[in-house]
Amino acid sequence: MASYSLLAAKYGKLAPKSDNQVKNEVFVAITPASVHTKSPDSALARICKVLASIPCGQVVTYGDLAEMAGYPKAARLAGQVLRKLPKDTKLPWHRVINAQGRISLPEPGASRQRQRLENEGITLLKGRVDMARYRWKP
DNA sequence: ACCCTGACATAAG
């Protein structure tokens, strides 16, 4: 399993500390400032936390993301949150795709997303990601 | 409270 320490290393942030510390610091480092205007447990914050924990080289669906954040059947909420992320966010927004394995983000974002996925070794065949293989199931 | 919106999900034709 991908520990938060590994995540931290991946995002080039920090040194050996407790996983909890690391988790916290990574969260603070990559979460949009807008989060702090709401309660720490807001949907935005919760979804960002889960988003940050998606391992490199894997993907989740909008529905998965919402559910893992505590909002089952609120797939559109996940989309709403992603849409609001700053363009320069360090969160792995590109690891979220729809249930058919296709990219939902309209152009020009779609191209950026595809490129980022391919950079992680996730290739799209016929415009689709092999969900059986790349879907993240913790 | 009501209404509209949407980086969704599913089923049906």
Next chain:
DNA sequence: CCTTATGCCAGGG
């Protein structure tokens, strides 16, 4: 495969 119709559900007016 593609298109359409429905269901969904939290946010923001």
